[in-house]
Amino acid sequence: MGPVTEFPLFVVVTHALNILFLTLLIRSGVEVLSSMPKLYWSDGCPPGREWLRLSRNNYGATDRRAWVSLDEEQQWHPVLALPGRGNLGLGRHWHFLTVQFWVLTGAVYVVMVFATGYWHNMVPTQWGIFPHAVRDIGTYLHFQLPAQLPGQPFDAAQKLTYFAVIFLLAPLQIASGAGMSPAVLARFPRYGRLFGGKQGARSVHFLGMCAFCAFIVVHVFMVVVHGVPSEFGKIFLGSADANPVAATVVGSLVLVAVVLVHIGATVFSRARPRQTQRLLGVVVHRFEYLLSLLGRPRQHYRRSDISEYHRVNGYPPTDDNYRALAADGFRDYRLPVGGLVTDPATLSLPELAELGFTHQITNHNCIQGWNGIAEWGGVPLTALIDRVRPAASATHMVFYAMDDKALTEGRGRYGYFYEAVPLTIARAPQALLAMEMNGAPLPIEHGAPLRLRLENQLGYKMVKWIEAIEFVDDIADIGMGQGGYREDQLYYGNTPGI
Ligand SMILES: Nc1nc2c(c(=O)[nH]1)N[C@H]1C(S)=C(S)[C@@H](COP(=O)(O)O)O[C@H]1N2
Ligand SMILES: [Mo]
DSSP states (O other): OOOOOBOOHHHHHHHHHHHHHHHHHHHHHHHHHHTSOEEOSSTTOOTTOOSEEOSSOOOOTTOSSOOOGGGGOOOOOTTTSSSOSSOHHHHHHHHHHHHHHHHHHHHHHHHHHHHHSTHHHHSOOOTTHHHHHHHHHHHHHTTOOOOOOTTSSSOHHHHHHHHHIIIIIHHHHHHHHHTTOHHHHHHOHHHHHTTTSHHHHHHHHHHHHHHHHHHHHHHHHHHHHHOHHHHHHHHHHSBTTSOHHHHHHHHHHHHHHHHHHHHHHHHHHHHOHHHHHHHHHHHHHHHHHHHHHHOOOOOOOOGGGSOSOOOOOSOOOOSHHHHHHHHTTTTTOEEEEEESBSSOEEEEHHHHHHTOOEEEEEEEEOTTSOEEEEEEEEEEHHHHHHHHOBOTTOOEEEEEEEEEHHHHTOTTOOSEEEEEEEHHHHTSTTOEEEEEETTEEOOGGGTTTOEEEOTTSOGGGSOSSEEEEEEESOOTTSTTSSSBHHHHHHOOOSSOOO
């Protein structure tokens, strides 16, 4: 039997799509990484114990100047990162848009591979392929091309590599990606342990991306070595016997199209961030909301799991009112709860506590990538909701905070922090108004006197220094209408389940 030189149409199409999706995933993933380019193997992320740090800035647990995790964000170049220069919110939008199409493409590919019998070319069935592949690599290193396996389109080294990339590396990326989702971790805390916790999953996900990059470099190099016209003929036209000029032209056009999509995505995202957030949000929001609904929290960590170190994000309020409140232990603090409710109330901390007081040891996931496990004590949100009895028309709870970002964060941002939470998520288990952290009154930097805990969401939804709560039927006219301060100012999604 002569060498096989034909590729079926489904391979041609899924391969071309994969070039686009994988490169988009890598660039948007790099953007996400840039928001905290430090990798750890253990939950809690104690400063200084990262195994990899891709930035010069190196805050310590005992730094004399206060710092928050937003200060750790890096600005990476748009060629490297999509969309580049500290655009975590939109980087995530691209990542979670693309991943859905990438997984779909992969699913179609796998179904077709097994339905058509093509799997014989991809799945090794004999141990002998390992020494064979090693010999093939030796042949390559002597600048010669090894023979294809009889009746198959690949040599042994290629077959093993493609198998590993498609059937091991890709699933590992999906599994480790899910291992970082607050909704997945909330619903299946033990799943996270497969990777050694959130930080293990994050590190594995990063190393998986490195493996993909290494594969792409070698793969492209090999295409050049084997000869571009014949390789392009196979993979873009389905046959090595295709006209070499046509093959080169078609292949190049596909690659140019991929580059143009990247440039378009980058330029559009940078020029029209709000529109990008809205457009991609149509798909991404549904995905994140669904994850949030499915990820019903049931976390019960042990005391011994509590992180020795817990990062802070967001500088506390600086105004005199807050200082005066803090000065006498928040005795004069009152929480107004109103809007579309039957029984509006203004409650002191002891009155709140009377609604019921519970403790939970849970995992906090910041959008930037760090996490920390702590014990929170406070009032279940459902108890407060039942106390004020929302009108049937109420859809969201808006949590207003006391920190004015113009004073505490700068960088051209302004306005008081707030976040809107759909009632469906506010009613989820373990949603809590916390007054205590690790057995002590809530520290100022962690949100004293009252902060929100939504254990299947990312950290930015968990408003600290709560000033008031309002029930509303529409979030369009609150802030800039995106569902929260971070959504408004940094283009984050508004129900972050991943
Ligand atoms: N009022 C207010 N709440 C806030 C923030 C903020 O800046 N202001 N930052 C959020 C973010 S991004 C995170 S990750 C968590 C951090 O909680 P921690 O500081 O207790 O770790 O608080 C959230 N709540
Ligand atoms: Mo965060």
